[in-house]
Every structure is written in structure tokens, then in C-alpha cells.
Amino acid sequence: MAKLLYKPFAIVFGLLGGMIASALFSKIWKAVAHEDDAPDASDEERAWKEILPAVALKGAIAGVIKALIHRGGASGVRGLTGTWPA
Template sequence: MLIGALGGILAGALFKQLWQVVGGEGDAPRATDEDRSWRGVLTAAALQGAVFAGVKAAVERGGAAGTRRLTGTWPD
């Protein structure tokens, strides 16, 4: 669980950095931000989803590889 929580923190920080580059703004728009465009809101949501999914996959894969190194078997 701790590794998953740390992965979430890492994903949030990575997304924030990417959004500053892609969006050119400090904070990503929320879906309810009235003054933000549909394009900006949906772009931010898609990027955030991709970052979180990628980090989750990397954390799970790393955990599985670590388990194999420790036990000699790949977890199911």
C-alpha cells in the first residue's frame, strides 16, 4: 500500500510539471472552472489519466520484478 501511495504522489507531481509545460499555466483546469475552455479541461484530464496509468503500471511492474528477485517467482 505504501508503494501505491508513493506512486500516487509521484504521479501527481509529474502531472503538475507536465501541465506547466503543456498548458503554459501553473494549475491544471478543473472540470468546473467556468473560465476554462472545454479543450483545456479535457486535455488536462486526458494527460492526468495517462500519467497516473503510466506511473501505476511502472510501480506494479517494479513490484512484480522485485518479488521475482526476492522469491524467484513472478506474482499472479
């Protein structure tokens, strides 16, 4: 039952996590690369050596934020219900 109740919150938290990860990536990319826009995989003018580090950094940030949010949410559900939602 806890898993069923947790699911809508997990979806909302996942969306919020994506927005947080995107904003954090933008700030880090600007600080590291000294440019406003990160290279996009479909950008014809960018080389692989520019695209791959940006994508790797973005994926790492997104993965960490997702883990933090989902683990925190599951811990919160366990605190409220006494059961782990997974």
C-alpha cells in the same frame, strides 16, 4: 504466499506512485500550458476543450507511473522469492 506478502508493499507503492504522478503532471502542465493550475472538471469557468486535454494527460501519466511501479515491484518479488506475486 508471495502475493500476500506483496500486497502491503503494493499499496504503499501505489500511494507513492500517485504522488509522483501528480508532481510530474504539475511540472509537465506548467511547461506545456504555461499556467500553474490545470483545469479541474468541477471548475465552472473552464470549457470542456480546456478540461479534457488536462484530464487525458493526467490519466496517461498516472497509468504509466502505476504500470512502472507495479511491474517493478512484482519483478522485485520474483527476484527475491522466485514466484510472481499476481
